[in-house]
Amino acid sequence: MAKQKISAVPSIRRLPSYLHIIRQAKDEGNEYISGTVIAQELHLEPIQVRKDLAITGIVGKPKKGYPVIALMAAIEHFLGWDEMQQAVLIGAGNLGTALTGYQEFQYHGLNICAAFDQDPAKVGKTIHGVRVFSLETMDVQIRNLGAKIAILTVPSAFANEVTEKLVAAGIKAIWNFTNVKLNVPDDVLVQKEDLTSGYAMLCVMMNMAKHANV
Numbered sequence: 001m002a003k004q005k006i007s008a009v010p011s012i013r014r015l016p017s018y019l020h021i022i023r024q025a026k027d028e029g030n031e032y033i034s035g036t037v038i039a040q041e042l043h044l045e046p047i048q049v050r051k052d053l054a055i056t057g058i059v060g061k062p063k064k065g066y067p068v069i070a071l072m073a074a075i076e077h078f079l080g081w082d083e084m085q086q087a088v089l090i091g092a093g094n095l096g097t098a099l100t101g102y103q104e105f106q107y108h109g110l111n112i113c114a115a116f117d118q119d120p121a122k123v124g125k126t127i128h129g130v131r132v133f134s135l136e137t138m139d140v141q142i143r144n145l146g147a148k149i150a151i152l153t154v155p156s157a158f159a160n161e162v163t164e165k166l167v168a169a170g171i172k173a174i175w176n177f178t179n180v181k182l183n184v185p186d187d188v189l190v191q192k193e194d195l196t197s198g199y200a201m202l203c204v205m206m207n208m209a210k211h212a213n214v
């Protein structure tokens with residue numbers, strides 16, 4: 001996996017919300033959905049939705065919109081969600097437990113197949129159907145499971161120490177929930193996640209609304 005600059009980051013971040021709405025439309029028995037309907041649901045401009053969907057290669061029909069089944073398939077294929085990825089989770093604490101319990105990942109091609117923790121009280125337990133293993137067995141287990149993705153939810157102080165072990169075990173992509181910049185070789189991808197950036201947006205919106213109302 002080579003590191004490349006991704007140009008359409010905001011569009012890619014919106015695709016899962018589109019998929020959710022399109023899936024709902026399909027469940028309600030609709031064969032087509034228009035960009036305008038998706039835009040209305042998400043408070044976006046229709047032109048933005050059409051531009052975003054264009055990156056998946058699908059084109060809508062005038063007056064009808066997009067065929068829902070083909071549109072879902074195109075988005076899932078673009079995101080790589082039409083193939084199930086095996087992932088391991090390191091740090092079965094509060095956040096790690098919540099992530100293992102998030103059933104939606106199954107619809108997004110992500111299967112958390114094992115968890116690892118250094119706490120002996122957690123080793124051997126099963127959280128939301130995911131077995132927690134000892135860190136000592138991590139290398140062998142990752143190789144046996146063929147997992148290439150790791151979800152990192154350990155305390156930040158241990159993030160790089162654990163990352164070194166993950167890389168040695170053959171992990172090629174890390175979803176990093178710690179607040180640490182990970183030291184990884186060029187062929188290992190890292191996506192850092194921070195819930196506070198969403199909260200920051202909410203605060204700015206609240207501030208703007210407050211000033212607009214005075």
Ligand SMILES: NC(=O)c1ccc[n+]([C@@H]2O[C@H](COP(=O)([O-])OP(=O)(O)OC[C@H]3O[C@@H](n4cnc5c(N)ncnc54)[C@H](O)[C@@H]3O)[C@@H](O)[C@H]2O)c1
Nearest residue numbers: 091092093094095117118119153154155156158193194195
């Ligand atoms: N990105 C976000 O928005 C966000 C939100 C919440 C928490 N976090 C981060 O996620 C991490 C976990 O937070 P939490 O609230 O779940 O903490 P927690 O203390 O509940 O869980 C941490 C788990 O990691 C285990 N652990 C500790 N050292 C380890 C090691 N060396 N190897 C393997 N396991 C180890 C602990 O035994 C524990 O089960 C922290 O780094 C926290 O800052 C990020």
